[in-house]
Amino acid sequence: MRKYNVAILGATGAVGVRMVDQLAKSTIPVKSLKLLASSKSAGKKMKFKDQQVTVEEATPDSFNGVDLVLASPGSSVSARLLPEAVKRGAVCVDNSSNFRMDPKVPLVIPEVNPEQLKNHKGIVANPNCSTIQMLVALNPIREKFGLKQIIVSTYQAAAGAGHAALEEFYRQAQEYLDGKPMEHNILPTGGDKKHYPLAFNLLPQIDVFQEHGYTHEEWKMVHETKKIMLNDMNSPKIKVNATCVRVPVPVAHGETVYFETDDQNVTADQIKKAVDDAPGATLQDDPAHQVYPQPLNAVGKRETFVGRIRPDLENKGSFDMWVVADNLLKGAAWNTVENAEELVKRDLVHVPDDYYKA
């Protein structure tokens, strides 16, 4: 059995530490593990199974001899270092947004489009967290009944903005309860000029604003959904509309998903069964016993939880549902490791001759 020299890039971040943990729990046979981060974190020690691993500064030569890279640094670090890793023979699964819309890079959710993995040129991209959980829930519905349109509103957790944002949020919550003014220096997004408190508040801005008044996060949900479901971002076949809101929850995103199928006669029970039978999705839908997904119950789980499935009585074939998943696991670390597991299972941990070049 082939064993793999693995490197985790961005190992000390909120997603990186979870990648180390998910890798330890995965089926991937690990021969050696390198933990890579910025020079600031070099020298730090982290646990992998029963070993202590010392974090090293990531440079192009860090990837010599590496077979498989799991990456979750900032986009600019992925842009700079992953082509260097590929050149040195490593296959990379990247959680940053840098390569997602690149036509040479498959954008993969293992439960949805694993067949795209074979097209990789050394890099596989992980979709955005809010896109992943929505499509794990919608894909079985699309496969059985077709999908015409999606209208989604997100309820996204603080941790999606990074570890420092999560710390800021907790600090604000205590300040508010103590009757003090809330300090706000990061949220809604470190990349924009103004900052607002998230604790006990709602911020309808995730990432920066772009054309037509949409945020980058909203466009990600639109374009990534089309690339994944249609393998063609310009296809008009599925209409997607998204509004993304940051809510005062530490971890795990919620989403209200309204969708129109191609089948006017499909029932809510058929939709529920399709979701229940789907890989990666867990149905929690029993209104009579007040059973529905909640972020607090989803933290630390790999599954996507789905409930509140019900018909729009005025539009046959259209439905509402409520989708919750741990944005740091299924939305990031676990989807990355799961993609790597699939690459191993399909014997795809090989960089092709026409490999990805920057």
Place this chain on the structure above:
Amino acid sequence: MRKYNVAILGATGAVGVRMVDQLAKSTIPVKSLKLLASSKSAGKKMKFKDQQVTVEEATPDSFNGVDLVLASPGSSVSARLLPEAVKRGAVCVDNSSNFRMDPKVPLVIPEVNPEQLKNHKGIVANPNCSTIQMLVALNPIREKFGLKQIIVSTYQAAAGAGHAALEEFYRQAQEYLDGKPMEHNILPTGGDKKHYPLAFNLLPQIDVFQEHGYTHEEWKMVHETKKIMLNDMNSPKIKVNATCVRVPVPVAHGETVYFETDDQNVTADQIKKAVDDAPGATLQDDPAHQVYPQPLNAVGKRETFVGRIRPDLENKGSFDMWVVADNLLKGAAWNTVENAEELVKRDLVHVPDDYYKA
């Protein structure tokens, strides 16, 4: 100028105390004020302008000599006492859900359908908080461009479940930050069997579950919107679909509202102008400067704040927007007092001969 003997029923509740305050700031000429509540609260003193008013136990005879009742007790108290008040000659504006769908009772938002007030038989009903703010924002759009369909997701504050729920929520927040288990005895709704923590969580249940997997709150938004906008709850003219979620915010609800107009050529700028010109609505929509409505900024304000207006580029004539209002003021106390102001302005504080009977 006629002056009015006013009574506030449910004066000590979260909405009641705000009714006392909003009445003090209103244009209604008050001759006398009675504060009524359950026997538990009788004897308590509350401030109205520069007077101290002693709370009395509400009985049918409390309404003798009263001209105008502002009511926000539980539904069953409204059902029992308001017909007694009407019989004694008082016109009542009720914030409970008890009379809302009664065809003999106008359901009124003063900015939307004030002309309905003249049809009252002694009782005027206030819509549900989440319906009010949505329709203040949508009504100018409907008037100018027509409305075919509404798909709304709510982000509703803890205070909507009452004062005890709000206290429970604050207590849970501190317990969570202290690393203690969160006690949960009220939320999502006192009227159901199971209870869950709201702090740092999301609860996709507001009120109890009813037919087809919808909650009572979701049906309220559907049926009240149709009654208000069409004066006929069975009209198929506006399709309404709602998903209601409780979020860990103390006061002020958020809503993502997706809507389809009758006009395929209307632009986002025209929608913004219609909202900006509308009574009761304040446009906060400047993405370039990160200006959008936030609950923390809406608390204590009478207006409905609207932002994030943008076109669905794949469906001409359809748009998204984000609507925030103080659920205890515009969603309850202020809408009640504003309805009473309108009754006074239109000289409608008279109980007709064919008055409302239980």
